[in-house]
Amino acid sequence: MSSISRRSTIIEVARLAGASKTSVSRYFGEERDRLSPSLQARIAHAAGTLGYQPNQMARGLKGGRSKLIGMLVADIRNPFSVAITHGVEQACRQYGYSLVVCNTDNDPKQEHQHLDLLGAYQVEGLVVNASGSPERQLHTFISQGTPIVLLDREVDHVAAEVVGLDNHLAIDMALEHLADQGYQAVLYVSEAPEQSSTRQKRLARFCHAAKQHGLAYATSLLANSDSAATLQALSSFLATHQPSACAVLCGNGNATLIVTRLFQQLGLPLGEVGLMGIDELDWCALVPPGITTLAQPTDTIGKTAVQCLMHRIAPHASSMPTELSFSPTLIERGSTHP
Amino acid sequence: MSSISRRSTIIEVARLAGASKTSVSRYFGEERDRLSPSLQARIAHAAGTLGYQPNQMARGLKGGRSKLIGMLVADIRNPFSVAITHGVEQACRQYGYSLVVCNTDNDPKQEHQHLDLLGAYQVEGLVVNASGSPERQLHTFISQGTPIVLLDREVDHVAAEVVGLDNHLAIDMALEHLADQGYQAVLYVSEAPEQSSTRQKRLARFCHAAKQHGLAYATSLLANSDSAATLQALSSFLATHQPSACAVLCGNGNATLIVTRLFQQLGLPLGEVGLMGIDELDWCALVPPGITTLAQPTDTIGKTAVQCLMHRIAPHASSMPTELSFSPTLIERGSTHP
DNA sequence: TAAGGTAATGGTATCGGTTCCATTTTGAGC
DNA sequence: GCTCAAAATGGAACCGATACCATTACCTTA
Numbered sequence: 150m151s152s153i154s155r156r157s158t159i160i161e162v163a164r165l166a167g168a169s170k171t172s173v174s175r176y177f178g179e180e181r182d183r184l185s186p187s188l189q190a191r192i193a194h195a196a197g198t199l200g201y202q203p204n205q206m207a208r209g210l211k212g213g214r215s216k217l218i219g220m221l222v223a224d225i226r227n228p229f230s231v232a233i234t235h236g237v238e239q240a241c242r243q244y245g246y247s248l249v250v251c252n253t254d255n256d257p258k259q260e261h262q263h264l265d266l267l268g269a270y271q272v273e274g275l276v277v278n279a280s281g282s283p284e285r286q287l288h289t290f291i292s293q294g295t296p297i298v299l300l301d302r303e304v305d306h307v308a309a310e311v312v313g314l315d316n317h318l319a320i321d322m323a324l325e326h327l328a329d330q331g332y333q334a335v336l337y338v339s340e341a342p343e344q345s346s347t348r349q350k351r352l353a354r355f356c357h358a359a360k361q362h363g364l365a366y367a368t369s370l371l372a373n374s375d376s377a378a379t380l381q382a383l384s385s386f387l388a389t390h391q392p393s394a395c396a397v398l399c400g401n402g403n404a405t406l407i408v409t410r411l412f413q414q415l416g417l418p419l420g421e422v423g424l425m426g427i428d429e430l431d432w433c434a435l436v437p438p439g440i441t442t443l444a445q446p447t448d449t450i451g452k453t454a455v456q457c458l459m460h461r462i463a464p465h466a467s468s469m470p471t472e473l474s475f476s477p478t479l480i481e482r483g484s485t486h487p
Numbered sequence: 488m489s490s491i492s493r494r495s496t497i498i499e500v501a502r503l504a505g506a507s508k509t510s511v512s513r514y515f516g517e518e519r520d521r522l523s524p525s526l527q528a529r530i531a532h533a534a535g536t537l538g539y540q541p542n543q544m545a546r547g548l549k550g551g552r553s554k555l556i557g558m559l560v561a562d563i564r565n566p567f568s569v570a571i572t573h574g575v576e577q578a579c580r581q582y583g584y585s586l587v588v589c590n591t592d593n594d595p596k597q598e599h600q601h602l603d604l605l606g607a608y609q610v611e612g613l614v615v616n617a618s619g620s621p622e623r624q625l626h627t628f629i630s631q632g633t634p635i636v637l638l639d640r641e642v643d644h645v646a647a648e649v650v651g652l653d654n655h656l657a658i659d660m661a662l663e664h665l666a667d668q669g670y671q672a673v674l675y676v677s678e679a680p681e682q683s684s685t686r687q688k689r690l691a692r693f694c695h696a697a698k699q700h701g702l703a704y705a706t707s708l709l710a711n712s713d714s715a716a717t718l719q720a721l722s723s724f725l726a727t728h729q730p731s732a733c734a735v736l737c738g739n740g741n742a743t744l745i746v747t748r749l750f751q752q753l754g755l756p757l758g759e760v761g762l763m764g765i766d767e768l769d770w771c772a773l774v775p776p777g778i779t780t781l782a783q784p785t786d787t788i789g790k791t792a793v794q795c796l797m798h799r800i801a802p803h804a805s806s807m808p809t810e811l812s813f814s815p816t817l818i819e820r821g822s823t824h825p
Numbered sequence: 826t827a828a829g830g831t832a833a834t835g836g837t838a839t840c841g842g843t844t845c846c847a848t849t850t851t852g853a854g855c
Numbered sequence: 856g857c858t859c860a861a862a863a864t865g866g867a868a869c870c871g872a873t874a875c876c877a878t879t880a881c882c883t884t885a
Contacts, residue, residue: 155631156606156631200627202603202606202607203607204548204607204609205604205607205608205609206544206547206548206553206608206609207548209544210542210544210545210548215544225569225572225573225576226566226569226570226573228564228566231563231564231569232564234563235563235564235590238590242600247587247589247604247608249585249587250588251585252573252576262580265540266543266585268494268540269540269541269542269543270543270544270585271542271543271544289538293493293494406769406770406773409773410772410773413773413775430769430770431744431768431770432744432768432769432770432773432774434748435744435747435748435751435770435773435774436770436773436774436775437751437774437775
């Protein structure tokens with residue numbers, strides 16, 4: 150029968166320190182300086198012995214400052230998303246905020262629910278990697294004065310910063326590399342682009358730039374990770390263009406994973422048939438002779454997103470980042486050496 | 488100059504519906520049935536037009552029910568942790584709770600901070616995958632009546648359910664498989680076991696069981712992912728035991744990643760020298776001829792952890808799971824065919 | 826028809842803080 | 856030593872909900 154000891158409150162600290170609620174509140178808030186050194190010491194001591202910690206719920210209530218940032222992630226199981234989330238979380242903590250991460254599993258319904266929820270918890274800012282088009286809800290946040298930053302994907306009619314990769318540059322770099330290496334025909338494999346502005350941009354740019362480079366090209370879209378159609382597309386692409394040197398460019402990490410499986414299934418020799426992916430993954434170096442990738446600066450992207458938010462929350466405290474689109478880094482491996 | 492419209496409150500809804508705060512509160516709480524159909528309709532309508540949503544902060548204040556579960560993850564970049572987190576989150580939502588995930592990057596200091604924080608947000612339950620030994624703080628939670636479940640790793644002197652893999656069984660299964668395949672000498676590679684009871688158990692069991700199976704064996708510990716010592720250990724292990732059939736068993740996913748790199752560095756033929764890992768990873772099938780693994784039932788583990796918590800929070804609403812230690816699944820691939 | 830019980834609804838204190846305003850203390854200037 | 860402003864501290868209302876208790880309305884049953 151252990152007695153359940155409640156968490157101590159500001160009143161108890163005040164009583165023990167021989168001070169008023171107000172002073173204790175000041176001590177734990179922004180106004181500690183206004184207290185005399187002796188009072189500060191008494192409060193510090195009292196709080197220490199009681200193990201007092203302000204109740205954030207109560208704090209959030211009066212001033213509306215929950216010290217919470219909400220984040221919506223489309224697919225938490227994608228290592229790229231995890232890396233970004235990691236960056237966002239670190240940055241939040243640096244600014245004294247906590248992060249509530251909500252994974253939507255690319256489901257607009259879950260996205261809707263999670264947005265409601267984040268609203269109910271009075272988040273002070275929102276980092277959104279959208280799965281659907283939650284315009285309505287995002288506008289609600291905006292009209293309430295809650296700043297929003299879009300991560301990697303735009304949302305129609307929502308005027309907010311979009312932080313992410315410079316998609317044009319990425320595609321250009323990829324094609325330039327492939328052309329340099331002597332590939333003459335490139336197949337672009339992407340996950341379904343409907344829900345993602347980034348995927349659309351990459352796809353469009355691919356077609357545009359492939360033409361410019363004088364490359365033969367085709368595209369294949371993965372419908373919810375079903376690779377059968379792409380297997381087909383890959384085979385016939387090769388049949389059509391070989392013996393010209395052929396390569397596959399993958400629009401993101403998941404596409405790279407799926408295509409790599411297809412290469413093995415078909416017994417295609419990596420390198421002789423080129424393979425390149427956007428997003429760097431742990432294992433890209435491990436599949437012989439290594440898969441060439443374009444790595445995104447995930448930490449920087451995450452930090453920049455938070456910096457945008459902080460600038461809007463407290464314009465004086467933090468400056469607006471100047472750069473919102475970032476360049477990838479080419480990591481060259483054997484899969485693009487014919 | 489868009490006017491910043493505040494989020495509407497219960498009072499506004501009450502006024503619009505011509506009802507009292509109390510009734511509106513009942514409508515959104517557990518007591519909706521007590522309201523007459525006509526009142527329910529009026530409130531529903533009012534809430535709808537105002538876009539009202541209860542403020543969780545205020546809710547949490549009075550009743551102490553924040554509807555929040557906190558989770559401490561030692562390393563969010565480990566795909567295994569992500570998979571578990573995913574399971575935990577799903578289960579939480581199912582029970583009407585939200586999850587606040589805190590990543591500690593295996594740093595006890597961050598762990599300490601995050602625990603403080605979760606306390607401040609009045610989480611109603613805690614899922615802990617510990618990085619250090621936060622006994623003190625966990626006891627504070629327990630004495631306040633906040634239930635705790637330990638994930639994968641125990642914490643000394645903290646009496647709480649531990650949900651995770653059956654480590655003895657896992658090691659036994661691995662060694663049995665390796666022995667069956669004809670390997671006669673096994674090197675066990677693990678990350679530093681100091682902070683993790685699971686790593687300790689696996690290591691100890693390995694030594695015990697290898698002896699029982701009559702296998703030659705050795706162990707090597709990775710000090711913060713520095714592989715130099717293990718490279719050394721692996722070379723000399725092979726030098727000592729070859730031409731007997733040798734294999735390496737990796738204690739977790741990260742060890743598998745590092746050892747796979749070493750195999751490539753040394754040009755070791757996978758299979759001829761065996762390789763097996765605990766934790767299934769995306770790419771294990773992709774490195775020819777495929778790496779044999781023991782997969783953990785991550786979703787089940789996550790869900791079970793939450794179920795434990797829910798049972799403690801509301802004993803009547805949810806039953807206590809009977810099984811807390813789970814069996815792995817052997818996924819056999821070419822890396823263990825000599 | 827009056828008594829008595831239940832269902833439906835409202836009033837108000839309260840949760841643990843913050844914040845505005847009032848009050849007390851302190852110290853500088855003359 | 857006295858005045859007066861500034862610094863230090865305290866009092867009390869308030870944030871948006873919940874929960875207990877009181878009240879009103881409506882049926883039964885004697």
